[in-house]
Amino acid sequence: MNLATNFFDYPLENCLMNASGVHCMEVSQLEELAASMAATYVTKTATMAPRLGNPEPRYRDLPQGSINSMGLPNHGLPYYLAYLEKAAEKEPQQLIFCSLVGMTTSEIFAELKMVQESSFNGFTELNLSCPNVPGKPQVAYDFALTDKILAEAFTFFKKPLGIKLPPYFDLAHFDEMAEILNRYPIKYVNCINSIGNGLVVDLATEAAVIKPKGGFGGLGGAMVKATALANVRAFRERLRPDIAVIGTGGVTSGADVFEHLLCGASLVQVGTQLHQEGPAVFQRLLTELAAIMKEKGYQSIAEFQGKLQTL
Numbered sequence: 001m002n003l004a005t006n007f008f009d010y011p012l013e014n015c016l017m018n019a020s021g022v023h024c025m026e027v028s029q030l031e032e033l034a035a036s037m038a039a040t041y042v043t044k045t046a047t048m049a050p051r052l053g054n055p056e057p058r059y060r061d062l063p064q065g066s067i068n069s070m071g072l073p074n075h076g077l078p079y080y081l082a083y084l085e086k087a088a089e090k091e092p093q094q095l096i097f098c099s100l101v102g103m104t105t106s107e108i109f110a111e112l113k114m115v116q117e118s119s120f121n122g123f124t125e126l127n128l129s130c131p132n133v134p135g136k137p138q139v140a141y142d143f144a145l146t147d148k149i150l151a152e153a154f155t156f157f158k159k160p161l162g163i164k165l166p167p168y169f170d171l172a173h174f175d176e177m178a179e180i181l182n183r184y185p186i187k188y189v190n191c192i193n194s195i196g197n198g199l200v201v202d203l204a205t206e207a208a209v210i211k212p213k214g215g216f217g218g219l220g221g222a223m224v225k226a227t228a229l230a231n232v233r234a235f236r237e238r239l240r241p242d243i244a245v246i247g248t249g250g251v252t253s254g255a256d257v258f259e260h261l262l263c264g265a266s267l268v269q270v271g272t273q274l275h276q277e278g279p280a281v282f283q284r285l286l287t288e289l290a291a292i293m294k295e296k297g298y299q300s301i302a303e304f305q306g307k308l309q310t311l
Ligand SMILES: Cc1cc2nc3c(=O)[nH]c(=O)nc-3n(C[C@H](O)[C@H](O)[C@H](O)COP(=O)(O)O)c2cc1C
Pocket: 019, 020, 021, 022, 044, 045, 059, 066, 068, 070, 072, 099, 127, 164, 192, 193, 194, 219, 220, 221, 222, 224, 248, 249, 250, 251, 269, 270, 271, 272, 273, 275
């Protein structure tokens, strides 16, 4: 069974990677990802300066996934860039992604300039979709602001750039966002970030299960898969063919990976399930994916990628 694929010019052993924010905050975790069966990986979404994030408890496993309001705890962009530059020195052909976010547009531009001036030449993932910072709306729900940020960013940013998007729930919004993205030289979109601002209640204690924002937090895991697949499919149908879609959301099994690929994903990320199971999850998912492909008579991912049938 051949699980190999390509992401632009990078040949990859398979299509799996972590989702930003999970198992990628510390250098030791990044090294574990590098040593795992994931084909590539992304660093924790970084702000320019280190952040402690929101008060605990800020993450809870649920029967159908997770709720979190981490609030972007991270060591600051220089920490991750130093790691990425060193990794590229050791293995120049290796593909790694650097995720970043700004609390203001000027912070975003300062970070992109720092990446531009660094020796890191991998993919940068601009996170326009974090739902968990009190007082900061998800940028990509503001279409005009997203347009403005991209217009400015591409005046000076010349390295490969992808955008992490929040989930959309209306076909008109898919149309509108795709029309904006198609006007810029972006390399990929990543669908989806957590479904923002769910509320999980503990029946016994009659309380919310996480502390920040009165219990409101981003949802991930099995319960978000249908929304994730819809976003992957909707953007695959609307974006220029040279813009890739990375599928994220609700992956707990090889069947979920297969469905993301079928809907048009080029790579598939694992968040909540990686949090729950650790990096061994990648081997299990690949074994399950290979078994499904064998049963269906597929020898390679290219044979079914993007080929969802409709009735
Ligand atoms: C604990 C936790 C932290 C996260 N932190 C980030 C982050 O820093 N940046 C980001 O783009 N997404 C972050 N996310 C969202 C995930 O990358 C992913 O988009 C989302 O959880 C859906 O995938 P899943 O269903 O596999 O969990 C985080 C998710 C979790 C559970």
